[in-house]
Amino acid sequence: MALHTWLAFLLACWVISLSPGAGAIASMSAGLRHGFWHGYWNAIGLQLGLALQIAIVAAGVGALLATSQLAFAVIKWFGVLYLVYLAIRQWKAAPMDFSNAPAPGGGASASSLVFRGFLVSSSNPKAVVFMLAVLPQFINPSEPLLAQYLIIGATMVTVDLIVMAGYTGLAAKVLRLLRTPRQQRLTNRIFSGLFMGAAALLATVRQAIS
Template sequence: MTWQMWLAFLGAAWVISLSPGAGAVASMSSGLTHGLRRGYWNILGLQLGLLLQIAVVAAGVGAVLARSATAFTVIKWFGVVYLVYLGVRQWRARPADTETESPTRGGSAPALVLRGFLVNASNPKAVVFMLAVLPQFLNPAAPLVPQYLAIAATMVTVDVIVMTGYTGLAARVLTAMRSARQQTITNRVFSGLFLTAAAVLATVRRAATV
């Protein structure tokens, strides 16, 4: 991968990460509920899911997923159900007394990592999208492993920066809220975003992404 090709991919990575999606919603939800510091556990999980997606594409499994209607459908509906579950949990989340209760409530580090991982890992659309995009930045005449490592490092770095921004923005909202009504409304908004992401994923068809 030449420097020119890497710079082109770097621009694409920013566009991909900044695009609103389930990962951004999960990051903002974590920032809102747990604050920025603990929100990094969710970001770690998102990056593990992202690395899995890249590994799937690099191993050629992504092409199998793109061709298999059954595999695509199973993973897609798992993702839909999980996003709905997150939406219901966010809807039912209790407002906290910001003067007496810490934003670290209700979420262990492993649970936040797993949550972030599942959000990204259960999105077959992202795998098929990467399958279509990543090869455009590869030099087939050069060793592929170093190129995929460069792609993975670039995407993870950019995504950590972007998701930190989303998480930090939501954490600022958390510190500004004082009334239970404000927190309840915000929780309902994020619940709606999770459910919207689930609805969008449910409409994805394999034929439309290949």
Template sequence: MWCAVLGASCVISLSPGAGAIASMATGMRFGLRRGYWNIAGLQLGLLLQIAVVAAGLGALLANSTLAFTVIKWFGVAYLVFLGVRQWRASVTDVSGVDGEVAETSGPAMTLRGFLVNASNPKAVVFMLAVLPQFITPSAPLLPQYLIIAATMVAVDVAVMTGYTGLASKVLRLMRSPRQQRATNRTFSGLFFVAATFLATIRRAV
């Protein structure tokens, strides 16, 4: 059963989404080492989603049009905000960091990562459909959810580290302001695409 959980976790993490875009954008701007702050935030958001499903609130979210809509549009607005911020991001001096990068605190990056995952209601609904398949109702539920959470977080950390590290290589290659600006705007466009995709999602009836 654990191998099935591991396989599902790999598919979920490797699927392109707002978390992957945020990881690559963070890696490009801040590098891998500071990118772990964002990865930590993503995992906190992931743990919240699992906790919501485990507590039975996922069913409420899946069945409440109002709750689903409010969280969805908050997520859309936040992704648009990230897209605008990425578009306007200053370029980075290859020999060091610029003022904007230096002033961006680790906790702020963690909060950003958390909001990216926490504001995605479709992920909660998806987990509500997937996670129960790995649960044995007759056995204690808490240990099972803890194992699932640990597996999903470990896999997601590895995958997001890969995305962040790959993007950090781009930072070293983008030496001219023009190249860096073009890369920033590419990731900005990806945030806008993710926001558009989230906006088109409808609650399953």
């Protein structure tokens, strides 16, 4: 991959990753609830989902998703239902007791946070179709494809890890300011609304089949 092509792709990665979406909401929710270091496991799961999406596009399966109404609908509605589940769970989350917990991090295992992030990322068919439309613009068919997709995948994952660290850390800082149960309930309901908003947006996604 030529340097100027990679730099253009790097810029596109920053724009895409910084755009608020379900992944950013999940990262902020994890940071708020579990602190930065424990909550960051959610971002690891997001990257596993992103890596899967890149592999799907690289393998050509993304073309099937882009043209199959059934495959698109199944993955889309799974994603919608999972975001609604996260919204309900966030709404019902009990306020944390800071008096006996000087450092946040309890309540969810690292593996459960990784799995949650993976589901949020991998259950968005719009992302696969988007990558199917964008990634080929940065691929040179006359050069080895595997090496190019590995560079693309490493670049996207690295940028997204940095951005999600920012979202997680920002929310973790807010955590220190939320001491009363009323403040925490209000924040949980705000994030619940954000998850519901993300679900509603995903539900409006329509498949463009040529």
